[in-house]
Amino acid sequence: xxxxxxxxxxxxxxxxxxxxxxxxxxxxxxxxxxxxxxxxxxxxxxxxxxxxxxxxxxxxxxxxxxxxxxxxxxxxxxxxxxxxxxxxxxxxxxxxxxxxxxxxxxxxxxxxxxxxxxxxxxxxxxxxxxxxxxxxxxxxxxxxxxxxxxxxxxxxxxxxxxxxxxxxxxxxxxxxxxxxxxxxxxxxxxxxxxxxxxxxxxxxxxxxxxxxxxxxxxxxxxxxxxxxxxxxxxxxxxxxxxxxxxxxxxxxxxxxxxxxxxxxxxxxxxxxxxxxxxxxxxxxxxxxxxxxxxxxxxxxxxxxxxxxxxxxxxxxxxxxxxxxxxxxxxxxxxxxxxxxxxxxxxxxxxxxxxxxxxxxxxxxxxxxxxxxxxxxxxxxxxxxxxxxxxxxxxxxxxxxxxxxxxxxxxxxxxxxxxxxxxxxxxxxxxxxxxxxxxx
Amino acid sequence: xxxxxxxxxxxxxxxxxxxxxxxxxxxxxxxxxxxxxxxxxxxxxxxxxxxxxxxxxxxxxxxxxxxxxxxxxxxxxxxxxxxxxxxxxxxxxxxxxxxxxxxxxxxxxxxxxxxxxxxxxxxxxxxxxxxxxxxxxxxxxxxxxxxxxxxxxxxxxxxxxxxxxxxxxxxxxxxxxxxxxxxxxxxxxxxxxxxxxxxxxxxxxxxxxxxxxxxxxxxxxxxxxxxxxxxxxxxxxxxxxxxxxxxxxxxxxxxxxxxxxxxxxxxxxxxxxxxxxxxxxxxxxxxxxxxxxxxxxxxxxxxxxxxxxxxxxxxxxxxxxxxxxxxxxxxxxxxxxxxxxxxxxxxxxxxxxxxxxxxxxxxxxxxxxxxxxxxxxxxxxxxxxxxxxxxxxxxxxxxxxxxxxxxxxxxxxxxxxxxxxxxxxxxxxxxxxxxxxxx
Numbered sequence: 001x002x003x004x005x006x007x008x009x010x011x012x013x014x015x016x017x018x019x020x021x022x023x024x025x026x027x028x029x030x031x032x033x034x035x036x037x038x039x040x041x042x043x044x045x046x047x048x049x050x051x052x053x054x055x056x057x058x059x060x061x062x063x064x065x066x067x068x069x070x071x072x073x074x075x076x077x078x079x080x081x082x083x084x085x086x087x088x089x090x091x092x093x094x095x096x097x098x099x100x101x102x103x104x105x106x107x108x109x110x111x112x113x114x115x116x117x118x119x120x121x122x123x124x125x126x127x128x129x130x131x132x133x134x135x136x137x138x139x140x141x142x143x144x145x146x147x148x149x150x151x152x153x154x155x156x157x158x159x160x161x162x163x164x165x166x167x168x169x170x171x172x173x174x175x176x177x178x179x180x181x182x183x184x185x186x187x188x189x190x191x192x193x194x195x196x197x198x199x200x201x202x203x204x205x206x207x208x209x210x211x212x213x214x215x216x217x218x219x220x221x222x223x224x225x226x227x228x229x230x231x232x233x234x235x236x237x238x239x240x241x242x243x244x245x246x247x248x249x250x251x252x253x254x255x256x257x258x259x260x261x262x263x264x265x266x267x268x269x270x271x272x273x274x275x276x277x278x279x280x281x282x283x284x285x286x287x288x289x290x291x292x293x294x295x296x297x298x299x300x301x302x303x304x305x306x307x308x309x310x311x312x313x314x315x316x317x318x319x320x321x322x323x324x325x326x327x328x329x330x331x332x333x334x335x336x337x338x339x340x341x342x343x344x345x346x347x348x349x350x351x352x353x354x355x356x357x358x359x360x361x362x363x364x365x366x367x368x369x370x371x372x373x374x375x376x377x378x379x380x381x382x383x384x385x386x387x388x389x390x391x392x393x394x395x396x397x398x399x400x401x402x403x404x405x406x407x408x409x410x411x412x413x414x415x416x417x418x419x420x421x422x423x424x425x426x427x428x429x430x431x432x433x434x435x436x437x438x439x
Numbered sequence: 440x441x442x443x444x445x446x447x448x449x450x451x452x453x454x455x456x457x458x459x460x461x462x463x464x465x466x467x468x469x470x471x472x473x474x475x476x477x478x479x480x481x482x483x484x485x486x487x488x489x490x491x492x493x494x495x496x497x498x499x500x501x502x503x504x505x506x507x508x509x510x511x512x513x514x515x516x517x518x519x520x521x522x523x524x525x526x527x528x529x530x531x532x533x534x535x536x537x538x539x540x541x542x543x544x545x546x547x548x549x550x551x552x553x554x555x556x557x558x559x560x561x562x563x564x565x566x567x568x569x570x571x572x573x574x575x576x577x578x579x580x581x582x583x584x585x586x587x588x589x590x591x592x593x594x595x596x597x598x599x600x601x602x603x604x605x606x607x608x609x610x611x612x613x614x615x616x617x618x619x620x621x622x623x624x625x626x627x628x629x630x631x632x633x634x635x636x637x638x639x640x641x642x643x644x645x646x647x648x649x650x651x652x653x654x655x656x657x658x659x660x661x662x663x664x665x666x667x668x669x670x671x672x673x674x675x676x677x678x679x680x681x682x683x684x685x686x687x688x689x690x691x692x693x694x695x696x697x698x699x700x701x702x703x704x705x706x707x708x709x710x711x712x713x714x715x716x717x718x719x720x721x722x723x724x725x726x727x728x729x730x731x732x733x734x735x736x737x738x739x740x741x742x743x744x745x746x747x748x749x750x751x752x753x754x755x756x757x758x759x760x761x762x763x764x765x766x767x768x769x770x771x772x773x774x775x776x777x778x779x780x781x782x783x784x785x786x787x788x789x790x791x792x793x794x795x796x797x798x799x800x801x802x803x804x805x806x807x808x809x810x811x812x813x814x815x816x817x818x819x820x821x822x823x824x825x826x827x828x829x830x831x832x833x834x835x836x837x838x839x840x841x842x843x844x845x846x847x848x849x850x851x852x853x854x855x856x857x858x859x860x861x862x863x864x865x866x867x868x869x870x871x872x873x874x875x876x877x878x
Contacts, residue, residue, distance in 0.1 A: 002831065003521070003529040004715075010530045011537075011712035011721065018705045022698075069515045076508045082442070087523040088530045090442040091449045095531070098450075099748075259461075261751045266457045273450035276443075282450065308744035309538075312700045392441065 009062075010085055016062060017089075020046055021316045032417050034180040036173060039316045040380070040412065043323015063324055086324075093321045096314025097172060098272045098286040103307050104175040104193065105290015106299045112190045122358040124195040127376050128167045128202050130354030134346040135159075135166035138339075147336060148400040157213050161395050164206035165387065165404050166347050170380025170412060171200040172283060172318070177375065177416055181424060182434030188368050188423070192375045195355070200382060201228065201284050207386055208279050214395060220279060227278030232288050235271070240292040247294045252301055260298065261305055283382075322384040340403045347407050348414070352377040371423035378415035383408035448501075449524055455501060459485055460755045471856050473619040475612060478755045479819070479851065482762015502763055525763075532760045535753025536611060537711045537725040542746050543614040543632070544729015545738045551629045561797040563634040566815050567606045567641050569793030573785040574598075574605035577778075586775060587839040596652050600834050603645035604826065604843050605786050609819025609851060610639040611722060611757070616814065616855055620863060621873030627807050627862070631814045634794070639821060640667065640723050646825055647718050653834060659718060666717030671727050674710070679731040686733045691740055699737065700744055722821075761823045779842045786846050787853070791816040810862035817854035822847035 024045060025038030045051060052059040067074045067081040074081040113120060139162040140155070142148050149158050174196045183189030208224030249256040250263070268289055275285030293299055356373035360366065387404050390396045396404075427433045463484060464477030484490060491498040506513045506520040513520040552559060578601040579594070581587050588597050613635045622628030647663030688695040689702070707728055714724030732738055795812030799805065826843050829835045835843075866872045 003526055004828070006526055007530060007533050007721070008712065008715045010533070011708055011715055014534075015705060015708040015712055018701065018708060022701055022705065067520070074515055074520075076513055081506070081513070081520070082523070084521070084523040084526040085530075087442055087445055088527050091446060091524075091527045092531060092534070094446050094449070095453075095752075261747055262457070262461055265752050266454060266461065269450055269454040269457055273447065273454055276447045276450055282446070305747035308700055309748045313534075313704050389443070 006085060006088075010088060013063060013085065013089065016046060017042070017316060017320050018313070021320065032420060033413065034177055034416050036176040036180065036319060037413065037416065039319035040173075040323055040409075042316075043320035045323070046320065047324040049323075089317055089321050089324070092314060093318035094272070094282060096310055096316075097318045098268060098282050099306050099310040100315050101172060101175065101283050101286035102268055102290040103303050103310065104172075104179075105287040106293055106303050107179075107184045108193055108287075108291050109185055109190045110291060112185075112187055113194050116187060116191050116194075119359055119362040119364060120191050120194040120198075122362050123191065123355050123372060123376070124198045124202075126354040126358035127169060127195055127199050127351055131166040131347060131350035132163035132206075134350045135163040138162060138343060138346060142339065145339075146397075148339070148397055148403075150394045150397055153395055154213070157210050157395060160206055160210045160213070161390055164203045164210065165383065165390070166343070166350065166407075167199065167206075168203040168379055168383050168386055169196045169199040169351075169376055170378045170382045170408075171196045171287075172382065173378050173380030173412060173415075174375055177378065177419070181416070181419065182428070184434075186433055188371055188433075191359070191364075192372050195372070196376060197284070197287055199376070201280065203382075203386065204228075204280050204284070207389065210395065211279075211389070211393060214393060223277075224279040228275065228280035228284065231271070231275055231278065231280070231285060235288050235292045239267070239289070243292065243298075244294050247298055251297045260301065264293075264302060322388075325384075325388065336399055336403060340406060343403055344407050344410060347379070348377060348411060351411075367423045367426060371419050374415055374418040374422060377411050377418075379408040379411045445524060445527075449527060452502060452524065452528065455485060456481070456755060456759050457752070460759065471859060472852070473616055473855050475615040475619065475758060476852065476855065478758035479612075479762055479848075481755075482759035484762070485759065486763040488762075528756055528760050528763070531753060532757035533711070533721060535749055535755075536757045537707060537721050538745050538749040539754050539757075540611060540614065540722050540725040541707055541729040542742050542749065543611075543618075544726040545732055545742050546618075546623045547632055547726075547730050548624055548629045549730060551624075551626055552633050555626060555630050555633075558798055558801040558803060559630050559633040559637075561801050562630065562794050562811060562815070563637045563641075565793040565797035566608060566634055566638050566790055570605040570786060570789035571602035571645075573789045574602040577601060577782060577785060581778065584778075585836075587778070587836055587842075589833045589836055592834055593652070596649055596834060599645055599649045599652070600829055603642045603649065604822065604829070605782070605789065605846075606638065606645075607642040607818055607822050607825055608635045608638040608790075608815055609817045609821045609847075610635045610726075611821065612817050612819030612851060612854075613814055616817065616858070620855070620858065621867070623873075625872055627810055627872075630798070630803075631811050634811070635815060636723070636726055638815070640719065642821075642825065643667075643719050643723070646828065649834065650718075650828070650832060653832060663718040667714070667719035667723065670710070670714055670717065670719070670724060674727050674731045678706070678728070682731065682737075683733050686737055690736045699740065703732075703741060761827075764823075764827065775838055775842060779845060782842055783846050783849060786818070787816060787850060790850075806862045806865060810858050813854055813857040813861060816850050816857075818847040818850045 020042040021035075021039045024042040025035040028038040028041060029035070046059070046063065048059065051062075063085075064083040065086060067083050136159040139149075139158040143155050143158060153161075174192060178184060178189045178192060183192075205221075205225050205228065209221045212218050212221035243250070246256070248254055250260045251257060268286060271285040271289045272282035276282045293302065352373040354373075355376040356369045359369035359372045364372070383404065387396070387401050387408075391398065391401045424433070459481040460474075460478045463481040464474040467477040467480065468474070485498075485502065487498065490501075502524075503522040504525060506522050575598040578588075578597040582594050582597055592600075613631060617623060617628045617631060622631075644660075644664050644667070648660045651657050651660035682689070685695070687693055689699045690696060707725060710724040710728045711721035715721045732741065791812040793812075794815040795808045798808035798811045803811070822843065826835070826840050826847075830837065830840045863872070
């Protein structure tokens with residue numbers, strides 16, 4: 001199949017994805033869920049779990065998973081060659097995600113963070129430590145359970161992986177819920193974003209340690225942690241200083257104003273490459289670069305030019321991609337409902353309650369603290385990325401994978417309704433936050 | 440290579456492409472060339488013709504052409520499996536191109552066209568007929584030349600293919616030069632766009648006839664011509680009427696204003712799929728859809744949200760992709776300099792002079808008519824797409840391919856300087872057109 005032939009199917013996929021996202025988005029809106037949850041569900045609908053179940057032939061010709069030659073799946077060695085369009089969707093999704101997280105960084109209010117720094121730090125630490133401890137405990141008690149962990153995985157690796165899986169926060173999902181609910185730039189939004197981003201970065205570092213231990217290559221962990229720290233420090237000092245120096249020229253009306261967007265795009269792609277290369281992931285790189293940009297005219301200009309196309313065209317690909325790769329029918333096939341419920345309750349309690357308690361202890365009002373607990377609890381699709389890596393590298397079994405998928409979906413679906421119940425409605429009625437955005 | 444691993448190389452490619460485009464763009468600007476020519480040259484620089492010549496190992500690891508397994512190129516049957524990232528770049532380039540041509544359609548002034556309709560029609564017909572006739576003549580005299588045409592190609596096919604290759608106009612390139620030179624919405628810009636778009640559509644129809652004849656399947660031609668006409672009529676009547684009906688609600692401040700962009704994106708992807716599927720190509724589909732949108736607030740809103748990210752991030756991929764696939768070293772290898780010069784001169788004379796004469800005959804002032812001749816003469820990368828299809832399907836030899844690549848590059852490089860010389864400077868000094876845009 002030549003590239004022009006591929007493009008025909010690609011545009012058909014793109015049409016189906018955008019259409020399904022909107023339709024499901026309109027439906028879930030009636031149940032108080034944000035558009036982003038609609039996109040996640042749209043992915044599951046278009047994947048093997050729904051379309052594949054109802055119309056398997058349509059699903060596999062619309063979203064072929066593997067490259068075929070005369071009907072046969074192409075195999076190299078023992079691995080099936082993935083269909084190139086799955087790589088296309090993945091890469092476009094990554095571009096959308098990077099642009100989006102950059103905008104989230106642009107909106108991030110570092111001044112507001114300074115006044116709430118201790119709260120943010122406590123929420124962040126509580127949001128990692130409590131679920132990690134419970135995850136470790138569960139892993140310890142199931143250490144010899146072959147239905148959960150693959151053979152050859154050491155106890156340390158089991159503890160680290162389940163701990164990381166339970167302590168992750170869906171940073172892009174969190175960011176989008178905060179945007180859609182009108183929380184951008186508010187103190188609660190800033191607090192949740194700060195805590196969410198550091199939790200996210202910490203979880204990726206733990207994953208890097210697990211993978212390093214698993215492949216006996218400690219460079220993996222050193223690269224992720226060292227490269228990530230180096231990147232954050234360099235970007236928030238040198239790059240921030242450089243752009244601040246050039247800000248007058250790059251601002252609208254300045255001599256170099258036409259170069260602002262192309263120059264930023266180059267920086268952003270380099271940042272995405274480096275953080276992906278280190279294993280700390282492009283999501284983090286883009287967010288930090290957004291924080292490093294000067295506030296005011298430049299941030300506004302960039303946001304107004306990047307955000308519309310990103311949220312309406314590119315970003316939906318990210319939320320759909322993971323759904324396309326999720327096979328919900330695996331769930332329950334192992335008969336592991338007991339451990340599923342334990343992991344689910346432990347995740348919710350540890351993350352939600354710990355974050356609530358940490359925020360409350362640092363003087364946040366009860367409703368605000370509850371709202372932070374509700375938001376931090378969403379695992380979203382970052383969880384799915386981590387799980388896919390764990391499954392692919394043979395750390396966990398398909399059964400544990402499915403259990404953790406349930407956990408990710410349930411915690412994500414819970415987030416917005418609980419947030420609205422404990423905080424959103426009251427705050428909106430009192431005029432403390434903006435109105436919820438329709439799209 | 441899993442998708443997350445692919446993404447690392449992808450972001451590196453993306454960084455290299457955007458950086459090279461800007462650097463080359465700044466250099467060619469000193470020679471009076473627009474940014475888009477810089478992007479085309481950037482592609483050639485990153486491809487086998489320059490980077491591949493100087494640092495072959497770097498080129499092939501930065502832009503691998505084929506999928507490899509343990510160092511060996513993967514072969515299915517007799518075809519080498521292309522590297523998935525070439526498909527990724529191609530598809531992103533297509534998305535950029537579609538968004539861009541949609542914006543060109545949004546700016547297209549149908550009212551202005553009506554006053555100049557006869558000029559536009561004459562320029563369009565002259566711009567097809569004259570180069571087609573000369574191309575046919577050259578093909579006729581070289582009908583038995585095995586160095587130009589592959590064996591088994593009939594005389595009719597030879598005539599049609601060379602005719603189409605010589606009569607094509609680089610519609611996206613033309614559109615971008617018109618934008619960069621400040622000609623959008625002027626009478627000369629509108630005239631050139633109208634003539635360019637119909638020439639482009641006609642050339643693709645001729646190509647469809649060649650391919651139909653070559654594969655003895657007349658459905659190919661019927662689909663391209665019938666599907667294209669059906670699409671244009673349906674879009675410019677039903678879709679146009681529907682959106683005009685909803686315009687008040689979709690406009691900024693209207694009840695459905697948040698749905699304007701997502702709704703348009705779905706329409707655009709469906710239009711791209713259908714026109715690609717028919718073989719008339721997505722470029723044409725996107726342009727027609729842009730024309731069908733209501734002018735005024737809606738067109739402004741869409742343009743301001745789509746254009747910045749498209750021209751600065753996605754569209755450069757299109758101009759670079761073709762360069763990545765061009766092997767300039769093939770040129771001259773056949774010792775066919777004589778026929779090269781004939782084809783080059785015939786293309787320039789037939790297209791440039793015929794369009795000039797047609798415009799002049801319909802009462803356009805001499806400078807305007809010369810400017811139209813200069814702009815219509817650019818073959819740009821549409822030519823390369825057509826040539827790649829011809830080469831891939833075995834209609835032409837690599838030698839004729841290389842000759843036509845020279846022709847495309849020379850006619851494209853000529854366009855802007857000649858335009859500036861005969862018209863741009865004078866018109867700009869007299870305040871009839873806006874200033875040239877830096878980016």
